[in-house]
Amino acid sequence: MADTDLLKLTISELAPKIKAKEISPVDLTEAALAQADRLQPKLNSFITMLHDQARSQAKEQEAALMRGEYRGPLQGIPIGIKDNIATAHIRTTVGSKVLADQVPDEDALVVTRMKEAGAIILGKENLEEFAAGSTSNNLHYGAVHNPWNLDHIPGGSSGGGGANVAACVTFASLGTDLGGSVRGPANFCGVVGMKQTYGRVSQRGLQVTSFNGDHIGPMTRTVADSALVLQAIAGYDPLDPSTVPVPVPDFSEFLDRGLSGLKMGVPSDYYFDMLDPEVESAVRAAIDAMAELGVEVLPVGLPSMKYAAAMRIAGMADSIVTHEPLIEKGRDDYGPTVLYRTLAGQFVLGRDYSKALKVQRIIKEEYARVLQDVDFLITPSAPVPAWPIVSESVNIAGKDYPTRGPGSGMTSRCTSPSNSTGLPAMSVPCGFTTGGLPIGLQLIGRPFEEPVLYRAAQAYEAVSPSLSRRPAIANY
Amino acid sequence: MPIEKETMKAMIRDFHGFEISDEELDLVAPALNGYLSDMAMLRGLDLSDVMSGRLIHADEGGEK
Numbered sequence: 001m002a003d004t005d006l007l008k009l010t011i012s013e014l015a016p017k018i019k020a021k022e023i024s025p026v027d028l029t030e031a032a033l034a035q036a037d038r039l040q041p042k043l044n045s046f047i048t049m050l051h052d053q054a055r056s057q058a059k060e061q062e063a064a065l066m067r068g069e070y071r072g073p074l075q076g077i078p079i080g081i082k083d084n085i086a087t088a089h090i091r092t093t094v095g096s097k098v099l100a101d102q103v104p105d106e107d108a109l110v111v112t113r114m115k116e117a118g119a120i121i122l123g124k125e126n127l128e129e130f131a132a133g134s135t136s137n138n139l140h141y142g143a144v145h146n147p148w149n150l151d152h153i154p155g156g157s158s159g160g161g162g163a164n165v166a167a168c169v170t171f172a173s174l175g176t177d178l179g180g181s182v183r184g185p186a187n188f189c190g191v192v193g194m195k196q197t198y199g200r201v202s203q204r205g206l207q208v209t210s211f212n213g214d215h216i217g218p219m220t221r222t223v224a225d226s227a228l229v230l231q232a233i234a235g236y237d238p239l240d241p242s243t244v245p246v247p248v249p250d251f252s253e254f255l256d257r258g259l260s261g262l263k264m265g266v267p268s269d270y271y272f273d274m275l276d277p278e279v280e281s282a283v284r285a286a287i288d289a290m291a292e293l294g295v296e297v298l299p300v301g302l303p304s305m306k307y308a309a310a311m312r313i314a315g316m317a318d319s320i321v322t323h324e325p326l327i328e329k330g331r332d333d334y335g336p337t338v339l340y341r342t343l344a345g346q347f348v349l350g351r352d353y354s355k356a357l358k359v360q361r362i363i364k365e366e367y368a369r370v371l372q373d374v375d376f377l378i379t380p381s382a383p384v385p386a387w388p389i390v391s392e393s394v395n396i397a398g399k400d401y402p403t404r405g406p407g408s409g410m411t412s413r414c415t416s417p418s419n420s421t422g423l424p425a426m427s428v429p430c431g432f433t434t435g436g437l438p439i440g441l442q443l444i445g446r447p448f449e450e451p452v453l454y455r456a457a458q459a460y461e462a463v464s465p466s467l468s469r470r471p472a473i474a475n476y
Numbered sequence: 477m478p479i480e481k482e483t484m485k486a487m488i489r490d491f492h493g494f495e496i497s498d499e500e501l502d503l504v505a506p507a508l509n510g511y512l513s514d515m516a517m518l519r520g521l522d523l524s525d526v527m528s529g530r531l532i533h534a535d536e537g538g539e540k
Contacts, residue, residue, distance in 0.1 A: 307521060310514045316507070327494060336503065343500070344507035346493040347484060352515050358526040359518065406506035 003031040004476045007168040011225040014171070015073035021065060025076025029058035029120050032078035035474075036122055036169045042150060042473065043167060044142045045160040047083045047093055049123040054078065057120045064118070073228050075118030080164045080173040083124035084131050085216060086205035087111055094207050095127040095157070097140045098330035108205020109240070110174055110216050110233045117232040122170055125160030130208055130323070131176055132338050133157055133404055134184050134411045135389070139335040143389050146189060147471040148437055152386040153403075155188030157181040158219065162189035165219045166438075168474040172220045172229045178210055179315075180382075180415025182217040183427040183442060187381035190429045190438030190466055192226045192457070193219045195415075197448045198422030199244035201230075202237035208326070210318045213419035223428065223457040227251035230450065246448055254451035255458040260294035262456060265374035270305035271414055274397035276384045282431035282439040282465075283380045289463050290378070295456070300370045300377065304362045311363070311420045312409060313348060313356040320345030337405045344406075360420050367421050371446045376456055380414050381427040381440035414442060424450045428457045429466030438466065478509060 006028060009017075017023040033051055040046055061076045081087060084094040086104035088111075093099050107115070114121070126144045128136050136144040136159020144159035146152040147167035154163040158175025162185025165173050175182040177195040186193025195217045203209060206216055218229035231252070236245040266272075266287060272280065291297050323342045327334065334342075370377070383396050393400040394411060401410040409416065418425035424447070427440040441460075445453045461467060481501050487493060496504060 307518060310518055313511055313514055316511060331494075340500065340503040341507045343494055343496060344504045344511065346491075347479065347487060347504075347508055348511060352511075355515070355518060355523060358523045359521070361526050361528065362523075406510045 003034065004474070006031050007035055008470060008474065010222045011073060011077055011171050011220065011228055012222065014077065018065070018076045019070055025058045025061045025065070025120065026055070028076060029054050029078050032122055032169060035167070036164075039167055039169055039473065043145050043147060043163045045126055045144055045163040045169065046080070046123040047095070047126050047141050047160070048091055050090065050121055053090075054120050054122050061118045061120065071116070071118035072232070074114065074232055076120065077118070077171050078120045078122050079114060080122055080125045080161050080170040081111060082127055082158050082161055082173065082175045084127060084176055084207045085111060085174060086207060087121070087124065090124065092124065092207060093141070095129045095131065095138050095141060097333035098326050099207070100140070104205070106205070108216070109202040109237055111205065113233050114174070125158070125164060125173060127160060128157035129335050129338050131157040131178065131181055132341070134180065134408065135403055136160065136185070137389055137404070145389070146386050146437070147473045148190060149386070149435070150473075151388050152437060153188065153389050155185035155386060158185045161219050162186055162191060162193070165189065165191045165221055166471055166474075168470060172218055172225060174216055174233070175219055176206055176209070176214060176216050177419065178214045179409070179419055180412040182215070182219060183381055183415045183425060184412055186219050186427040187440030188386040188438060190440070190469070190471075191219050191221055192223055192429070193217065193427040194226045194230055194450070195418060195425050196230055196234065196450050197424045199242055200424070200448065200450070201233050202240040202243050204237055204240040208322060210315060210322060212314050212318050213422065215419070223454060223461050224252065224255055226426070227255060227454050249451055251451055251454050254455045257455045258294060259290055259456060259459045262295050262376070262452070263374040264290060264295045264297050264456070265300035265370060265377045266297060267302050267377060267379060268299050269302045270308065271379035274383050274413070275380055278433045279380050279382070279384065279439050283378070283441050286430040286441050286460060286464070287378060290456070290460050293459050293463065298374055300374060302366055302370060304366045305417065307359050308363060308413075308417055310356050310359045312416070313352055314360070316345040317348040317353045341405055363417065364421050367423060375445070375452050377444040379442045379444065381442040382411065382414055384411065385433045385437040385439060418444055423447060424453055426453050426457060428461060429464060430460075431465040478505065478512070
């Protein structure tokens with residue numbers, strides 16, 4: 001099999017071939033490293049590449065397989081890790097200059113779990129400085145480019161991961177999502193991004209994070225692959241009090257149950273208010289397609305979402321506290337966008353912080369009520385498709401909003417509410433603009449009901465216009 | 477209404493915040509103004525009965 005064909009396979013397709021020793025983890029890793037080397041000058045998707053470690057891990061996994069030690073579907077699969085997730089003895093920059101030389105002593109728990117599952121880590125992936133933004137145009141490490149159009153952003157902050165998965169460099173990447181940083185790049189790069197329920201996956205080892213709604217989640221090319229990766233990283237971590245000791249179901253078991261019998265809510269408030277016409281058209285077409293597949297479609301109201309912007313106030317206050325020691329250590333090494341937005345947080349009053357938490361509570365209650373009547377919600381993943389890297393602003397519903405810094409939250413307005421509610425939400429590709437840029441839809445479910453999202457997403461994926469499409473740059 | 481620079485400087489001084497020059501205060505202003513406009517939006521919202529333990533019922537739910 002030619003390397004390009006090999007790299008275009010999914011994890012679900014590769015796993016049985018690796019188990020049957022028809023495909024060698026060493027050969028697969030070499031092909032992926034070659035693809036990474038070829039595309040790094042174009043995509044700039046890695047901050048640190050790990051050729052030697054990847055080759056060594058691949059040899060270990062191949063030897064294990066030869067000894068009859070099968071570790072599951074991720075064994076021998078090349079992946080990427082966002083560079084704000086700790087990796088033992090490998091620098092973890094968080095996309096910053098301040099931490100450019102930081103070398104953690106131990107792996108984040110999710111890295112440990114991926115290694116135990118036999119995955120091969122190709123490198124640490126580029127991101128927005130301190131994961132604080134939706135462009136992945138990093139001041140210190142350069143801009144990540146969208147594989148569908150190199151002049152456009154890949155989304156952020158996990159842009160390197162989104163670009164790598166779409167361009168068939170990695171088969172999965174672990175990103176982090178505090179406002180849509182997994183689902184955004186997944187949307188803009190035409191791949192699947194899962195932000196599972198808050199508490200489902202340990203955050204231990206996630207660097208410079210927030211106490212309010214950060215998540216580590218997978219980006220993959222298919223829904224089935226997402227289920228496999230989440231399976232590997234999910235579960236209670238007694239050393240991370242944010243995780244919840246609930247059983248982890250076999251996510252893959254639910255994939256083929258179809259849409260019949262499920263109720264899907266279409267919000268009449270907020271999510272469809274400010275959309276690019278091509279995005280709205282693609283998502284509405286997906287709703288129709290899912291109705292044809294048997295889901296019952298119901299309009300639902302989320303009137304309190306008009307106050308959603310207030311929830312970011314808590315984030316402002318969290319941010320200054322999180323960054324305090326780093327600003328003291330290396331203020332001059334901060335990019336101005338992150339620095340001044342962060343410094344503004346020191347003026348947030350405790351009274352207003354508490355009000356923001358009350359608004360968060362109202363909105364959580366509203367979702368809880370609505371999700372008693374429907375099994376999941378469908379929304380766009382972003383109001384607009386990927387914009388040019390050089391754009392300082394993006395037009396949303398006739399008004400220009402900045403792409404970076406204050407006001408740029410408009411670009412992640414569809415994803416950020418699920419960080420405040422903690423509800424599981426995933427982005428699934430649902431078509432392309434006339435200019436060839438990906439469009440995604442978002443499914444939002446009840447707490448710890450990722451299986452329902454996987455079931456719905458898998459059914460839709462089979463009829464999605466995005467099915468099996470890869471960017472031309474993925475080809476040799 | 478924007479916060480006066482003198483107020484911000486006093487807050488930094490009295491609450492041991494990060495020093496910010498006059499020029500930098502201008503750079504902080506957009507984020508700060510966003511915060512103030514978000515709070516202004518909440519003025520008409522009654523939050524008095526929002527408690528972490530309040531009972532909710534499905535039939536209170538949003539419009540259909």
